[in-house]
Amino acid sequence: MSGLERPIPDAQATTDDRRFMAAAIRYAQRHVGRTATNPSVATLIVRNDGAGPRIVGRGVTAVGGRPHAETVALAEAGELARGATAYVTLEPCAHHGRTPPCAEALVVAGIARVVSAAGDPDPRVDGRGHAILRAGGLAVTPRVMAAEAAAPISGYLTRHRDNRPEILLKMAVSTDGKIGIRGGGQVKITGQVADAQTHLERARHDMILVGAGTAQEDDPRLDCRLPGMADRSPNRIVLDPRLRTRPEQTLARTAADTPTLIATLSSADPASRAELARQGVQFIACEADPATGRIALPELLEDLAATGISSVLVEGGAETGASFLDGDLVDRLILVQGPVEIGETGVSAPIDVATARQRFRLVREYRFGEDHWFEFERRTA
CATH class of the missing domain: 3.40.140.10 (Cytidine Deaminase, domain 2)
Incomplete structure (x- = not known):
């Protein structure tokens, strides 16, 4: 033989x-x-x-x-x-x-x-x-x-095993459990070292996702700004079912340089779509969740996986974060607790450290100056 x-x-x-x-x-x-x-x-x-x-x-x-x-x-x-x-x-x-x-x-x-x-x-x-x-x-x-x-x-493995990208939800949380002030734009919660770690996470992901509300209120760049790593910025996607994104927003103005995708419904205004498309914005047609009217996330993630997207970093606001948590779509969770107290005018985080400890498995914990960084993973049977 x-x-x-x-x-x-x-x-x-x-x-x-x-x-x-x-x-x-x-x-x-x-x-x-x-x-x-x-x-x-x-x-x-x-x-x-x-x-x-x-x-x-x-x-x-x-x-x-x-x-x-x-x-x-x-x-x-x-x-x-x-x-x-x-x-x-x-x-x-x-x-x-x-x-x-x-x-x-x-x-x-x-x-x-x-x-x-x-x-x-x-x-x-x-x-x-x-x-x-x-x-x-x-x-x-x-x-x-x-x-x-x-x-x-892990993103590649998740894409082939579950037919969707791996989802990392990351939020900076104040000492009183807030993530920002509604209508007040960005609120500085964490320091330089924790911020650098966030940019490193961006460099490790295929795509970074926010909701239309965050895109409008914060006007973020959603790029990697670590020295020498500008070319590691991920693609960007905005959940915008009613197409509220405006051409003057940073994400639209820079779409020709960094691939930017807007997930919207087929009923979105065609004139707005055409105007954004001229700036280089791309679109993905989505279905609406019949219960909420928001974008149906499982179907969207399946479509992203079909294009080869393996990992998505969700940096959206409270509503976007809650949507992923409620849909049991979060595989990894990072909560960064800063020393700032925002007060009663703040927007409550959809999850806090105590709840995360019950729902997820704590795998790493760091101190970056006054910031406390927690990394969780989905519990397995």
Whole structure:
């Protein structure tokens, strides 16, 4: 019988396996938010010629999504890949496109063993990548540090698993549970360090979302303003069922530079639509929720996923935040509690830290000067 007929059984992960996989996961962070519809994956090629293991090739999914990490790492390793171990943060792809699948590339390069982390729920892969490797005679050790590897690509995984983007709701909250003053424009709640962290979150997401009320009252830019990272600004989307957005607003005036989408109903004023379109604004037609008259969020998110959007950062106001929370659409939640007290004229946050602790799982907590940063995730069964 040939090697193709005798798949090598999975081996147990070693301490070195976990060490190199941890390094690969850190390396994958490099292009998070920059790989279009593909996830940011990393690959390390490691060989041991008797003097201890050493990295001879490394790769991360290229900006724009191609080439994949395995291709980049194999090219760097060259002939040193033969007989080596590949550490891949996501199951190697198995489908043919303009180039052969990465699983086949690993076999052809003579890799002896593949250690992978997260499984790929894409139905074109989902176990098929590992099957190609085993059929090619490679030893396969799957799901090493799978949870840690899934974190940087959670949006991609959510899009394929749930047919919608991953939703992160982020709000700055005063000490008395307010997020702003109705009709009063922006209220400064957090300091410079927490604000910089917010801009970093923007850079990691495909799209940032606000409601029409926030767009009108705050006239935000919704970009990434960290030094050297202006090109990491996400696409922008405004929930505006009645098309209240005006051409003089910042989001409309800058639409030619930063892709800006307005989610609106088909009944929206065609003249306003045409005027905004001339400035570069794009539109997505939405259905109305029959109970509220607002945009039906599940259908909108399904449409966004169909275009390859994997992650959406919601920075909308109280009404928008409540809509996502009420629809059980929030996968991750960030609440930043600043030292400011707004008072009775303030707009109440749709969720506070105490309620979030009951509904979500607290995963991280930081202090940035006087600001208290809480990160929550959806509870799993």
